[in-house]
Amino acid sequence: MAKEYFKSIFTGFIAGNIIAMIFNQWIFLEMRVNIALVIPLSTFIVLVVYHFSRIKFHLTVIFFLELIFGLLVFLLYNFSVESYRIIPASMFREGFHLNSLSLGEVNAVILLIFVIANFIIFRDSGIVSTWFVRQPDES
């Protein structure tokens, strides 16, 4: 049960990041509102939706959301590898009002969230367990 809640939080978080990044391209809007607020908002909405509907978040959906997120960072910012260091962290910082943290510190938080979330979510899928979790001896 706790894992399903966690999956819903992570799905909302990734979806919020994708929406924020797309809207961030609209300079007029970006200059006027805190677009990144969509990240905590989306996280909360998806969590509430899960709480009341018990909708299942399939692993494939989460995987493709992560893939889209990763590709968008690269595609929307002039195919610059540096955008991975700047864009997600600046969105996260704005969205969660962590203004006194540097992008480096925020990147550490994001990395931690992604590593732990992916481990928890994909642990039983066969991908992580094959690589990292020692399997019981079948013999």
Add this chain to the structure above:
Amino acid sequence: MKDRIRISVIFGIIASLLIVSCGKKGSDQPALTVDKQTGTITFLAEVNGKYLLTPTRHGVVFKDGKNGDKSIFIGLTDHKTFYDALIAIGARAGNNMTMENKETTKVEGDLLDVTVTWKGAPKSYTLDEVINDSNKKPILMRFGGNLEKAMSLNTGCLFCLDSCPVGIVSNCNYTFGAVEKRKEVAFTGNKDILPADKTLVTFTVKLKK
């Protein structure tokens, strides 16, 4: 049970970071100083890494202003103190921008010489060196004034990159709307020169001779 522990650990880490971020101390240096004898203003700001890749029309904005996180540099001094400092060094404000004429009028007022440096920088850089104008036009900063509107709207704008009816100082090369509406130009911080996000930088402003 294990899942609950892991989730608690994640939220614990995020909460700790929030607490650490709240407890961070700023610089001990004064945010703005005026040297009337040399006619020089120096003020502190921080680099905002976001705008090294994302275009903006805000050069420097006071951290507690409404646009405090929308600029290439986050100013540690407020717009009123900055305005008073410019008056103290004898600068004349243009005060020619209004909400009605902003898209057809370029900012007037005394032309300013602006440089920026930071700890470990090899020299003082001009605004042209630290801010990229997609049209490669040299940035021309004029003391627009606009104190009344700046105070009532509390945007915190110190340096705008197009002529602005609210900002204290504006780039007179473009009229309002050049960045957001008409897409005539895009401004970003120069990532090849500027230091890392949150680095404290010192701006020096004086009248252009």
